[in-house]
Amino acid sequence: KNCTMCHGTATAWNTPTDRNHPTQQGAPVKPYTMACQGCHNTPSALGHILSQAAPNGAEGCATCHAVGKPEDVTLVHKAR
Numbered sequence: 001k002n003c004t005m006c007h008g009t010a011t012a013w014n015t016p017t018d019r020n021h022p023t024q025q026g027a028p029v030k031p032y033t034m035a036c037q038g039c040h041n042t043p044s045a046l047g048h049i050l051s052q053a054a055p056n057g058a059e060g061c062a063t064c065h066a067v068g069k070p071e072d073v074t075l076v077h078k079a080r
Helices: 031-036 043-051
Strands: none
């Protein structure tokens, strides 16, 4: 219930905070995947999330879930 931990404070639900820290990690961090699967963790939700994320770190989430899109995250999530 602490939204700012993953989403930051400015326009909290628009885009998760960039989590690509300067480390020796091998694969890019997928910010939407990391933020969303914390709560949306049913098998069908995980399947949907994984189908929208490429191995190179590209995510298609904003296509439907960005502000103003048909499944806009801000319509169902309220900052707490």
